[in-house]
Amino acid sequence: MIQIDDKILSLDILQKHFCCDLAKCHGSCCVQGQSGAPLTQDEVLILEDIIKKITPFLKPEGIKSIKEQGVATIDGDGDVVTPLIDGKECAYCIEENGVSLCAIEKAWLNKKIDFRKPISCHLYPIRVKSYTSFIGLNYDQWDVCEPARKLGIKQNIPVYKCLKDAITRAYGKEFYQQIEDAARLLENEGDE
Numbered sequence: 001m002i003q004i005d006d007k008i009l010s011l012d013i014l015q016k017h018f019c020c021d022l023a024k025c026h027g028s029c030c031v032q033g034q035s036g037a038p039l040t041q042d043e044v045l046i047l048e049d050i051i052k053k054i055t056p057f058l059k060p061e062g063i064k065s066i067k068e069q070g071v072a073t074i075d076g077d078g079d080v081v082t083p084l085i086d087g088k089e090c091a092y093c094i095e096e097n098g099v100s101l102c103a104i105e106k107a108w109l110n111k112k113i114d115f116r117k118p119i120s121c122h123l124y125p126i127r128v129k130s131y132t133s134f135i136g137l138n139y140d141q142w143d144v145c146e147p148a149r150k151l152g153i154k155q156n157i158p159v160y161k162c163l164k165d166a167i168t169r170a171y172g173k174e175f176y177q178q179i180e181d182a183a184r185l186l187e188n189e190g191d192e
Contacts, residue, residue: 017152027100
């Protein structure tokens with residue numbers, strides 16, 4: 001583990017490899033699992049405000065789930081998450097050419113909204129947990145992401161580099177630079 005400001009990061013974020021391979025995983029992270037994507041209270045408010053602009057990008061089942069459950073729901077652990085369709089995929093999940101994608105991000109790419117997608121989705125496979133005096137960032141190694149780990153190794157892309165945009169969005173350019181500096185220091189220590 002390393003500490004940067006009030007954040008404690010798993011060394012796996014700096015030393016393991018990852019690069020999404022949608023051609024192989026088909027966006028399984030949006031479909032599998034037992035709960036929706038974690039949301040912040042601010043994100044719930046944003047989704048409530050922009051849902052009408054996202055709706056044209058949703059599939060009918062997603063629209064139905066959001067109408068029934070709201071833009072967010074509480075899961076079995078008491079966490080605020082995206083609603084699911086029939087207890088399975090995320091209500092914001094859409095399919096294109098056999099790949100599951102995010103309708104929120106699709107609306108963002110089409111310049112209909114300014115919100116890209118929930119930060120928990122953007123940061124994945126980094127999972128964030130807030131504690132009283134620090135924020136923990138851990139690398140979640142889910143079996144559906146095996147193709148991403150293989151591609152990351154093949155292309156020599158560490159987790160943090162794959163997630164540069166997401167990390168910068170969540171914590172700023174300076175924080176990302178500190179991660180790069182820490183990774184360089186660790187690499188130099190390994191060379192000695």
